[in-house]
Amino acid sequence: MKLFRQLNPYQIVLLSYGTIILIGTILLMLPISVEGIPSLTFIDALFMSASSVCVSGLSIFDMGNNFSTFGQIVVIILVQIGALGIMTITTILAVIMGRRIQLRDRLLIQESLQRWSVAGVVRLVIVIVKMTFFFEFVGGIILTMVFWSDYGFTAIYYGFWHAISAFCNAGFDILGGNNISNYILNPIFNIVLLLEVICGGLGFAVLLDIFQKRYWKKFGINTKIVLATTFILILMGTVFTFILEYNNENTLAPFNIFEKVMASVFLASMSRTSGFSMLDMNSLTEPTLLFIMFLMFIGGSPASTGGGIKTTTLAVIFAAIWSLIRGRDDVVIFERTVPPIVIFRALSIFFVSASVVFLTTMFLCLTEDIPLGKIFFEAVSMFSTVGLPTGTVNEMKPSSRVVIIFVMLMGRIGIISFGMALVIRKKKPKIRYPEDKFIIG
Amino acid sequence: MKLFRQLNPYQIVLLSYGTIILIGTILLMLPISVEGIPSLTFIDALFMSASSVCVSGLSIFDMGNNFSTFGQIVVIILVQIGALGIMTITTILAVIMGRRIQLRDRLLIQESLQRWSVAGVVRLVIVIVKMTFFFEFVGGIILTMVFWSDYGFTAIYYGFWHAISAFCNAGFDILGGNNISNYILNPIFNIVLLLEVICGGLGFAVLLDIFQKRYWKKFGINTKIVLATTFILILMGTVFTFILEYNNENTLAPFNIFEKVMASVFLASMSRTSGFSMLDMNSLTEPTLLFIMFLMFIGGSPASTGGGIKTTTLAVIFAAIWSLIRGRDDVVIFERTVPPIVIFRALSIFFVSASVVFLTTMFLCLTEDIPLGKIFFEAVSMFSTVGLPTGTVNEMKPSSRVVIIFVMLMGRIGIISFGMALVIRKKKPKIRYPEDKFIIG
Numbered sequence: 001m002k003l004f005r006q007l008n009p010y011q012i013v014l015l016s017y018g019t020i021i022l023i024g025t026i027l028l029m030l031p032i033s034v035e036g037i038p039s040l041t042f043i044d045a046l047f048m049s050a051s052s053v054c055v056s057g058l059s060i061f062d063m064g065n066n067f068s069t070f071g072q073i074v075v076i077i078l079v080q081i082g083a084l085g086i087m088t089i090t091t092i093l094a095v096i097m098g099r100r101i102q103l104r105d106r107l108l109i110q111e112s113l114q115r116w117s118v119a120g121v122v123r124l125v126i127v128i129v130k131m132t133f134f135f136e137f138v139g140g141i142i143l144t145m146v147f148w149s150d151y152g153f154t155a156i157y158y159g160f161w162h163a164i165s166a167f168c169n170a171g172f173d174i175l176g177g178n179n180i181s182n183y184i185l186n187p188i189f190n191i192v193l194l195l196e197v198i199c200g201g202l203g204f205a206v207l208l209d210i211f212q213k214r215y216w217k218k219f220g221i222n223t224k225i226v227l228a229t230t231f232i233l234i235l236m237g238t239v240f241t242f243i244l245e246y247n248n249e250n251t252l253a254p255f256n257i258f259e260k261v262m263a264s265v266f267l268a269s270m271s272r273t274s275g276f277s278m279l280d281m282n283s284l285t286e287p288t289l290l291f292i293m294f295l296m297f298i299g300g301s302p303a304s305t306g307g308g309i310k311t312t313t314l315a316v317i318f319a320a321i322w323s324l325i326r327g328r329d330d331v332v333i334f335e336r337t338v339p340p341i342v343i344f345r346a347l348s349i350f351f352v353s354a355s356v357v358f359l360t361t362m363f364l365c366l367t368e369d370i371p372l373g374k375i376f377f378e379a380v381s382m383f384s385t386v387g388l389p390t391g392t393v394n395e396m397k398p399s400s401r402v403v404i405i406f407v408m409l410m411g412r413i414g415i416i417s418f419g420m421a422l423v424i425r426k427k428k429p430k431i432r433y434p435e436d437k438f439i440i441g
Numbered sequence: 442m443k444l445f446r447q448l449n450p451y452q453i454v455l456l457s458y459g460t461i462i463l464i465g466t467i468l469l470m471l472p473i474s475v476e477g478i479p480s481l482t483f484i485d486a487l488f489m490s491a492s493s494v495c496v497s498g499l500s501i502f503d504m505g506n507n508f509s510t511f512g513q514i515v516v517i518i519l520v521q522i523g524a525l526g527i528m529t530i531t532t533i534l535a536v537i538m539g540r541r542i543q544l545r546d547r548l549l550i551q552e553s554l555q556r557w558s559v560a561g562v563v564r565l566v567i568v569i570v571k572m573t574f575f576f577e578f579v580g581g582i583i584l585t586m587v588f589w590s591d592y593g594f595t596a597i598y599y600g601f602w603h604a605i606s607a608f609c610n611a612g613f614d615i616l617g618g619n620n621i622s623n624y625i626l627n628p629i630f631n632i633v634l635l636l637e638v639i640c641g642g643l644g645f646a647v648l649l650d651i652f653q654k655r656y657w658k659k660f661g662i663n664t665k666i667v668l669a670t671t672f673i674l675i676l677m678g679t680v681f682t683f684i685l686e687y688n689n690e691n692t693l694a695p696f697n698i699f700e701k702v703m704a705s706v707f708l709a710s711m712s713r714t715s716g717f718s719m720l721d722m723n724s725l726t727e728p729t730l731l732f733i734m735f736l737m738f739i740g741g742s743p744a745s746t747g748g749g750i751k752t753t754t755l756a757v758i759f760a761a762i763w764s765l766i767r768g769r770d771d772v773v774i775f776e777r778t779v780p781p782i783v784i785f786r787a788l789s790i791f792f793v794s795a796s797v798v799f800l801t802t803m804f805l806c807l808t809e810d811i812p813l814g815k816i817f818f819e820a821v822s823m824f825s826t827v828g829l830p831t832g833t834v835n836e837m838k839p840s841s842r843v844v845i846i847f848v849m850l851m852g853r854i855g856i857i858s859f860g861m862a863l864v865i866r867k868k869k870p871k872i873r874y875p876e877d878k879f880i881i882g
């Protein structure tokens with residue numbers, strides 16, 4: 001207990017994730033977790049457990065055909081814990097950091113929470129859980145109806161399983177093989193999955209703001225940035241996909257114009273962080289793949305189930321660079337000045353994230369005999385916990401999988417937090433007060 | 442004249458470069474510039490002229506076999522103007538920015554120079570020119586001796602031509618075909634070329650500091666950072682190349698241990714910015730190529746003939762991230778605190794540079810049918826004006842060459858300066874005073 005108290009909050013987060021991943025590993029190694037294949041090895045189970053908790057959606061098994069119902073339920077519970085954990089932890093951190101943003105903000109949660117009544121935090125967590133279950137319940141009902149004609153009563157199980165997988169931005173599916181592609185032209189399936197994924201990726205604070213305030217003018221600064229950036233990214237992704245894949249015989253060419261638009265919106269939205277895909281990833285053109293890499297790298301929004309460097313980070317960096325080039329002293333977004341420390345954090349997150357992607361690419365290049373372009377794509381996908389199904393990870397050696405696990409964990413916990421968890425601090429920080437309430441990364 | 446006075450210094454720099462490139466283009470289009478091939482088209486001449494002025498060293502011709510002596514002399518004069526121009530302009534800018542570093546530092550040179558006597562600036566430029574000629578003269582003499590046995594009197598021409606190309610970090614050669622590889626095991630050739638390239642890449646201010654102060658303890662902060670970072674980068678590059686290529690039959694395997702080390706040092710040093718290569722670039726292993734991409738992206742030092750984001754930028758970013766993770770308020774390098782605005786600029790340079798490389802890759806992906814990995818490598822090479830001879834650029838369409846010209850120019854002038862040249866400012870900046878004399882980018 002004494003050791004535990006000496007840990008900083010980032011170390012506690014890392015330790016909690018590690019513990020849950022290990023419990024998941026043990027459960028997934030049980031023979032009852034699989035069906036028709038031998039029990040998972042430790043590395044494979046560890047990979048699947050970490051991939052679930054980190055909601056990366058990278059899978060080395062066809063969970064529909066090779067995992068038992070028990071195994072599938074273990075996975076979706078791990079997904080739910082991982083997603084809720086991040087949602088609640090990062091929301092609380094964000095609330096606290098809104099009070100104390102500084103270079104030295106290694107706020108000890110316990111210490112900081114003294115300013116918030118314990119009841120307040122508990123209430124916050126309850127609202128987050130309620131909201132999550134609301135989204136998953138509504139999505140589950142509608143997906144059940146979609147699946148009903150094909151699967152009968154199993155549709156209930158499939159409906160709720162995929163609703164959770166979607167809202168948590170995990171991107172796993174258990175329909176087996178490429179059966180999810182059967183629904184590529186079903187508008188209801190598309191829209192429900194899209195809404196689940198996008199809402200999950202907006203983050204709890206933004207969802208709450210939208211529900212409570214309802215009008216754009218009343219939204220907080222972070223809500224505005226998140227909504228605007230999300231809209232622009234999806235729009236750009238849709239337009240790019242539509243144009244670049246228009247004549248691609250293996251992707252959009254066979255569809256009519258409405259279906260082309262729908263599939264483009266779907267790909268653009270799913271590439272950002274959920275990793276569901278109904279198109280064959282290996283048939284996409286190279287420029288489309290590059291643009292997807294960009295979308296993946298940006299990822300979702302802070303305190304959401306999405307990964308990446310986050311929409312607000314991108315927005316702050318863009319505003320800062322624009323100020324720099326225009327020769328302005330202050331960085332302004334939506335009539336609010338961004339404090340310099342936030343700009344510093346945003347740019348640092350970009351630098352460290354790009355470095356992690358580069359080092360991951362470098363490492364996988366050393367151990368694997370896979371073309372550089374593909375490895376680079378997978379590195380971004382791992383780091384941003386997107387996990388689009390390219391099949392590349394299946395070709396990789398077990399040693400690479402261990403590295404992938406660490407990269408996913410880094411991407412999930414947040415790169416700066418991960419670093420802070422690994423470094424032992426010596427001095428106790430002085431407490432200072434911040435300039436504004438921007439949240440990044 | 443009135444229009445000219447309304448331009449900001451960055452626009453003047455861009456305009457000067459544009460003018461010199463155009464003059465070079467016209468000269469290179471003359472039939473007397475080539476030998477045995479038809480006169481260059483406008484696009485090809487523009488490309489070669491821009492590549493020379495930007496000291497990128499990217500060439501779509503074998504200048505040894507296809508360019509006449511006249512054409513070769515035009516190229517080396519353009520290289521010299523480009524390199525000296527950047528050396529002098531950026532040194533002066535650095536001197537000025539040492540006085541006024543701020544978010545809004547669009548210092549109008551004329552205005553700022555009022556604080557420096559015109560005589561002082563002229564003297565500065567004269568010292569830069571003298572130092573350049575000193576390095577090129579000594580290098581030229583030694584290279585002449587190296588070439589003598591093979592080329593007789595022509596060795597004088599070749600010696601000085603390549604000394605200039607090396608000190609200016611252009612990386613062009615005119616020996617024709619792969620004849621430069623004949624000298625791969627000649628230690629004198631290796632050492633002279635290495636020293637020229639490395640010294641050129643250190644930058645004028647650092648060279649002057651070394652000459653005048655002689656002892657590490659007396660060096661300025663930038664000199665220390667540049668020397669330390671340069672040493673670490675070359676050391677890492679050497680070790681990586683040595684290990685990764687040790688058993689590669691097409692590169693290091695045939696050499697003995699001493700030759701292996703020499704070739705590794707050579708590749709590591711040349712990849713940073715000069716772009717000379719005696720090994721077959723297309724035979725290197727993928728991890729080596731990735732590490733070279735890293736070295737290229739970092740490039741040389743500020744106010745030098747090297748490109749990239751610069752050694753000091755990397756050092757500042759590393760120090761800043763280390764502080765962030767350690768939870769420190771201040772960023773310290775060699776017992777000096779880095780002002781926040783410098784950190785901001787360093788991180789911004791990294792962000793914008795990475796974005797330019799990504800967008801270049803994306804564009805070339807759209808127009809060219811070349812594997813993603815190769816295009817990515819070339820994009821870094823263009824931006825950092827390294828121009829290692831991979832032959833990939835020769836395969837590209839003329840439309841791509843126009844894009845490459847812009848990327849080289851951006852890389853050469855400096856990415857932030859380039860942006861500032863393109864944006865029209867409205868308000869006159871207030872003048873403020875800086876905290877310290879760090880130079881980055």
Ligand SMILES: [K+]
Nearest residue numbers: 056057170274
């Ligand atoms: K995912």
Ligand SMILES: [K+]
Nearest residue numbers: 497498611715
């Ligand atoms: K070069």
